[in-house]
Amino acid sequence: MPTPIIAIPADTREIEGYYWHATPNQYVNAVVKGTGATAIIIPALMEGNDIDSILDRVDGVMLSGSRSNVHPSLYGKEATEADGPYDPARDATSMELIRRTIDRGIPLLAICRGIQELNVALGGTLATEIQDQPGIWDHRRPDVPTRDEMYVIRQPVRVKEGTCIASVLGTGEIQVNSLHRQAISETAPRLAVEAVADDGTVEAVSVIDAKNFAVGVQWHPEYWVESDVASGKLFKAFGEAVKAYAATVRR
Numbered sequence: 001m002p003t004p005i006i007a008i009p010a011d012t013r014e015i016e017g018y019y020w021h022a023t024p025n026q027y028v029n030a031v032v033k034g035t036g037a038t039a040i041i042i043p044a045l046m047e048g049n050d051i052d053s054i055l056d057r058v059d060g061v062m063l064s065g066s067r068s069n070v071h072p073s074l075y076g077k078e079a080t081e082a083d084g085p086y087d088p089a090r091d092a093t094s095m096e097l098i099r100r101t102i103d104r105g106i107p108l109l110a111i112c113r114g115i116q117e118l119n120v121a122l123g124g125t126l127a128t129e130i131q132d133q134p135g136i137w138d139h140r141r142p143d144v145p146t147r148d149e150m151y152v153i154r155q156p157v158r159v160k161e162g163t164c165i166a167s168v169l170g171t172g173e174i175q176v177n178s179l180h181r182q183a184i185s186e187t188a189p190r191l192a193v194e195a196v197a198d199d200g201t202v203e204a205v206s207v208i209d210a211k212n213f214a215v216g217v218q219w220h221p222e223y224w225v226e227s228d229v230a231s232g233k234l235f236k237a238f239g240e241a242v243k244a245y246a247a248t249v250r251r
Contacts, residue, residue, distance in 0.1 A: 004037040004059035004239075004246040009093045010044045011066045027064040027111070030222035034232060035060075035239025042097070044089040051100050059249070060107040060242035063094060063114025065220060069182055070116050075125040083128045083182075095121045105211030107241040109234075115205060115216030116182060122207070124188030129181055130201065137199045141179040151223040153177045157203040163194040164206040164215055168237040169230050176219035176230070178203060183218065191216075213241035 008028070010021035021043040031039040039062075042054060055061075068087035072079045074095065079086070094114075098121040101108050110118040116126055130136045141150050153175045161171045174195075184202040187193055194215070195204035207214035215238075221231035 001247065001250055004035075004242045005040055005057065006031045006035065006037045006060040006062055006242060007040050007042050007054060007058040007097075008062050008064055009042045009090060009097055011064075011068060012044045012087055012089045023064050026220075026222050027062065030225040030235055031062060034222070034225040034235030035242055037239060037242055042093060044087065044093045046089050046092045049093055049096075051096050054097075055100055055104055055106060058106070059246035060109070060238065061097060061101045062238075063098070063108070063110040063117055063216075064222075065112025065114065066090070068113065069128070070113070070120050070126060072126075072128075075120045077125070091117075098122075102207055102210055102214055105245070107213040107238060107245055108207075108210075108215070109213070109238045110216035111222060112180060112218060112220060115218050116184065118205065118207075118216045119184045119188050119191060122188035122190045124184060124191065125186040126182050127185035130183050131181060135199060136201065137197065139178055139183070139197075139201065140181050150179065151177045151220055153224065153228060155197065155219075157195045157197050157219070159195045159204070160193070163192065163204075164213070165194040165204050165217075165234075168233050174230050176203070176217075176221075177223060178219040180218060212245060213238060 008023050013020040028039045068085050071086045094117045155178050156173050159166050190208050191205040192208050193202050203218045205216045221234045224231045225235050
């Protein structure tokens, strides 16, 4: 059987006057090294992507983190410049992609911005600049010189008993690398909260009625997928779901 394929929706970037569709290498590397699958990047378009045609050809979907934030208009809030930057083309691509991926029972892993997209796509809302709220930690990335220091595993989260994440990582406290200034506010009706930080911030969710693996995490398992045990286990579980799906639909 051919190697399974995992699709990653791109971010948009303007560099030297050129419009780019791109995703950070750490996510592509995590797909290849953590799941054994092949990664492809879906261009971020306001219109023109035939989502079902794309999904006909892939065996899993991963939503990456990004510097951009989901546009507040998608969850009924007013957009301000302070809550940006935004990437409307990624929003337009990801929202439909998420819904159709879940409807079709294709394995889904949503990371950082991805968990926020997942929540909005299914009817939830987001809180912005959470570090300014009483009792909430500063989850933003630390001001350090290297990316390894930036993504250091430093924050405890508590995994709830009986959840999908618990079946992979176990119940109780784990250490993660969670870097963000937005988070889930109202959880979408179709999502179950699977892990939280000690300040109450939602750190992991799953889709309640999903036909397959459909999990979102606020932290960054992709960065240490080859060296951190919990990160590797999460990608292994995602990869196993992808391979099982591929074996069913490609046989």
